[in-house]
Amino acid sequence: MKILRFLLAALFLVAFAGEATAQVKTLVFCSDESPDTLNPQLSFRQATFDASSRQIYDRLVAYEPGNTEIVPSLATSWQVSDDGLRYEFQLRPNVQFHKTRQFTPSRALAAEDVVFSFMRQLDPKHPYHQVSGGVYPYFQGLGLPKIIKSVIAGDNGTVIFELESPYPAILSILTLDFASILSAEYAGAMLAAETPERLDNEPVGTGPFQLVQHQRDALIRYVAHRDYWRGKTPLDNLVFTITPDATVRYQKLRDRECHLIANPDPADIPAMTLDGDVKLVRQVGMDVGYLAFNTSQSSLKDPRVRKALAMAIDREAILEKIYQGIGRPATTMAPRGLWSRGKPPPPPPADPEGAKRLLKEAGVSGLEIEIWPSPVARPYMPDARRTAEMIHEDWLKIGVESRIIIVTGRDFIKQTMVGQHDVALFGWVAETLDRSLFLAPILGCEAADSGANRSYWCNENFDRLLNEAARAKTPGERETLYELAQAILDEEIPILPMAHSISFTPMRNEVMNYRTFPLGGHYFYGVDLK
Numbered sequence: 192m193k194i195l196r197f198l199l200a201a202l203f204l205v206a207f208a209g210e211a212t213a214q215v216k217t218l219v220f221c222s223d224e225s226p227d228t229l230n231p232q233l234s235f236r237q238a239t240f241d242a243s244s245r246q247i248y249d250r251l252v253a254y255e256p257g258n259t260e261i262v263p264s265l266a267t268s269w270q271v272s273d274d275g276l277r278y279e280f281q282l283r284p285n286v287q288f289h290k291t292r293q294f295t296p297s298r299a300l301a302a303e304d305v306v307f308s309f310m311r312q313l314d315p316k317h318p319y320h321q322v323s324g325g326v327y328p329y330f331q332g333l334g335l336p337k338i339i340k341s342v343i344a345g346d347n348g349t350v351i352f353e354l355e356s357p358y359p360a361i362l363s364i365l366t367l368d369f370a371s372i373l374s375a376e377y378a379g380a381m382l383a384a385e386t387p388e389r390l391d392n393e394p395v396g397t398g399p400f401q402l403v404q405h406q407r408d409a410l411i412r413y414v415a416h417r418d419y420w421r422g423k424t425p426l427d428n429l430v431f432t433i434t435p436d437a438t439v440r441y442q443k444l445r446d447r448e449c450h451l452i453a454n455p456d457p458a459d460i461p462a463m464t465l466d467g468d469v470k471l472v473r474q475v476g477m478d479v480g481y482l483a484f485n486t487s488q489s490s491l492k493d494p495r496v497r498k499a500l501a502m503a504i505d506r507e508a509i510l511e512k513i514y515q516g517i518g519r520p521a522t523t524m525a526p527r528g529l530w531s532r533g534k535p536p537p538p539p540p541a542d543p544e545g546a547k548r549l550l551k552e553a554g555v556s557g558l559e560i561e562i563w564p565s566p567v568a569r570p571y572m573p574d575a576r577r578t579a580e581m582i583h584e585d586w587l588k589i590g591v592e593s594r595i596i597i598v599t600g601r602d603f604i605k606q607t608m609v610g611q612h613d614v615a616l617f618g619w620v621a622e623t624l625d626r627s628l629f630l631a632p633i634l635g636c637e638a639a640d641s642g643a644n645r646s647y648w649c650n651e652n653f654d655r656l657l658n659e660a661a662r663a664k665t666p667g668e669r670e671t672l673y674e675l676a677q678a679i680l681d682e683e684i685p686i687l688p689m690a691h692s693i694s695f696t697p698m699r700n701e702v703m704n705y706r707t708f709p710l711g712g713h714y715f716y717g718v719d720l721k
Contacts, residue, residue, distance in 0.1 A: 216720045217428035218702070220713065221440045221449035224567050225408045225433045227601060228323065230391035231368040232312055235328045235632065235643055236604070237569075237620060240368040241453075241713045242411055242431060247289075248371035248396035251280055251305065251350075252362060254623075254710065261362050265300060265372055265397065266350075275357030280305075282348045287418040288374050289401040293393070296376055300397060302344035307375035309342040309352075319378060322387045329369035332638035333631050334658075360661040363623040372397065399424045399716040408433055425704075425719035437568060444469065444697060450720070451698035451705065453713065457515040457573050463697050470700055474707040476692035477526050477621035480518075480571035482582070483645035483686050487610050490558060497684040499549035500560075500614075503589045505541035509581055510690055513574050517695065521688035523677055524619075524634070525626050538688075546589045560586070560593045563612040566600050570692035571618035578616055578689070608642030615645050616689075620711040626673055627661040634686065648685035 224238035231244035244250075251266040266280035286300035311319040312330040330336070338361070340353040354361065364370065377395045381387050394402055397420065400413035411431040415424050432449065434440045437456035443449040445466070455463065463469050482504070484497045491497055510518050522538050550556070562582060564575030572578065576595070583593045598606060607615050621629045631638060636654050638644035653676050660672040680686070696707055701721040708714065 215428070216426045217430060218426050218451070218715065218718060218720060219430045219432060219449050220715070221434045221443050221452040222411075222431045223433075223435055223437070223440065223453045224600060226411075227604065228391055229394045229402065229405065230323070230373070231371050232308075232327055232330065232373075233323055233391060235332075237711065238567075243394060244368035244371045244398075245712050245714050246400040246413060246429065246716075247394050247398045247402060248373070249286075249398050250366060250368075250370045250372065252365050254366055261366060265305075269362075275359070276354050278352040278354070278361060279345060280350050280352075282350060283420060284348065286397050286420045287416075288377070288397055289395045289416060291393070291395060291401070293389070294374075294377050294380055294395055296374065296395075298376065300372070301375075302348060302350040303375045304372055305350040306342050306344055307378060308371065308373045309339070311378075312369075313339055313342070318382060319387060319390070323391045326641060327369065328638075328641050328643045329367060329632060331641040332633075332635060332643045333364065333628065334635065334637040334654075335364070337637075356662075358662060359664070360625050360628060363625045363628055367622050367628075400429050421716070424716050426715065429715055435567070441697070444699065447699070449699075450702050451696065451713075453696075454568055454570060454573075455695055455697050456568070457517045460515075460517065460695060463695075468700055469697050470702075472696040472698070472705065472707050474694050474696070474709065475519075476570050476694045476711065477709050478569075478571040478618060478692050478711065479521050479524050479526060480569070480616070480618040480689045480692070481521075481524065481686050482689060483612075483615045483617055484684065485610055485612055485614065485645065485647055486685055487647040488613055490555075490560070491613065493553050493555070494683050495549050495553040496555055496558070499546040499553070499555075499589065500586065500591065501684050501687045502539075502542045502549065503546040503585045503591070504582055504687065505585055506538050506689055507540065509578055512581070513578050514690055514692075515573075517570065517573070517693045518690035519693065521690050524680070524686065524688050525629055525673075526621065526691045541585065543585070543588045550589065550591075556590070558591045560591060561596050561613040562593050563596045563598060563603065563607060563615040565616050565618070566598065566603050569618050570694035571620070571690065572616055575616040607645050610642075610647055612645070617645055622710050624710075625661065626669075627657040630676070631657050634680070646685035648683065650679055650683060653679045 226239040226242040228234050229243045231240055249265050252261050253264040255262045265283055267283050269280045271278055288296040311317050312327040338358050340355050343351050345351045374395045378390050381389045399416055399419050401416045403414050404412040413429040415427050417423050440452040441459050444452050463471055484491050510520055520538050562579045564579040565572055579595045586593050619633050632643050636649035639647050639649045656672050656676040660669045663669040703719040705718045
């Protein structure tokens with residue numbers, strides 16, 4: 192800790208000094224959670240994406256900031272065959288990978304890097320498929336092993352995706368964090384050295400920042416990639432300090448130990464608005480906080496039981512007391528901004544008497560349930576433990592006993608992914624504007640197999656409707672299919688939406704050009720300091 196404090200103190204002096212050393216620009220970001228890996232292929236956590244794919248890596252295509260248009264990134268252009276089964280991407284020339292102490296690239300980005308990045312996830316026989324566990328939550332949760340037939344290198348810097356059947360949503364999929372492009376040359380070197388896991392823990396990418404230090408649960412340090420294909424970012428250094436307590440994060444911001452912090456406590460927002468050294472950037476979140484019913488548990492298999500438990504919860508009271516003005520009521524899982532024909536109706540009020548009747552109809556009495564609240568505060572779930580306490584009180588009114596199980600961050604992820612919970616308070620962030628890609632990773636059958644679907648609910652009709660929606664040619668067709676899928680969710684209640692967030696990003700006044708994105712995440716390319 193003494194060494195860490197000394198390092199941070201030195202960085203803060205560089206960042207804030209008004210003398211000649213101020214020409215070296217170091218931004219310090221107080222993050223709230225440590226990443227579980229530095230390879231976004233292996234995770235679905237926002238903390239991992241912030242620390243890896245959004246700083247270290249690039250993807251073939253990206254969303255244009257501020258709108259819904261997909262634009263070139265590592266690919267400069269693409270062509271789609273008439274039958275929709277072949278997508279050919281022309282790669283950007285002379286894109287340089289990071290150079291590290293253990294690896295010096297001998298070439299620029301090539302088609303083999305793209306092939307490696309996807310075939311590792313697609314091919315069970317690939318030499319890297321089982322490295323670091325062999326679970327790819329997004330890739331598998333979206334059912335991509337049944338959609339992508341192969342990824343092959345073409346001529347003159349092209350790469351070709353061959354699909355099993357037409358799938359127009361494939362371009363949206365390629366904007367996702369798991370679709371980041373890794374170095375095949377670096378992977379080969381680490382495999383030859385018999386240290387393949389270093390590919391995932393000591394990453395090499397093409398992105399605007401290069402990793403130089405990772406001290407788990409404490410510090411991540413980056414330097415600017417000087418040969419970045421979009422041009423060097425104004426910052427010279429970027430530091431993540433892992434600070435789980437929201438109050439401590441705000442104090443660090445006030446004490447000039449951080450330039451920018453993640454996920455403020457809603458109770459601190461009024462004070463921040465009055466702080467002349469702090470500016471708040473507001474963003475309506477494309478997310479949802481939810482309660483997942485583990486339908487693999489015998490006590491929760493009956494939809495009537497799940498519906499009764501949902502009816503008993505006073506979501507309006509939770510929105511008022513927990514979100515304190517930074518949340519919006521959620522009737523469906525999908526937030527507004529994804530394909531929608533209009534404003535959804537408000538959630539129904541709590542109905543404890545109706546819930547009692549439904550439990551009696553189901554022949555259930557003496558029900559006992561464990562509630563697992565997420566241990567990390569998020570805009571979509573700012574205080575899961577207090578939310579669980581309110582749900583506990585609501586369920587007591589209908590004769591249901593519950594016990595709140597507190598589990599630490601990594602154990603919470605691991606244990607809920609193998610279904611040890613009864614119900615869990617969680618959340619999800621949209622990373623594309625395609626509703627099927629929002630719902631499939633947390634409600635699809637493939638996602639139940641991978642563990643990302645915390646409800647362990649599989650409905651073939653629901654999956655079919657999402658699949659058809661992803662292939663629909665018009666917004667009208669797509670929306671009709673989504674409405675049919677929503678009707679299944681309303682009937683089955685595998686998951687109960689609680690709220691959509693309004694998120695705030697507090698930062699010191701000297702931070703310039705920081706932009707929020709509707710689809711979430713912290714991106715530091717282009718950010719500057721006065």
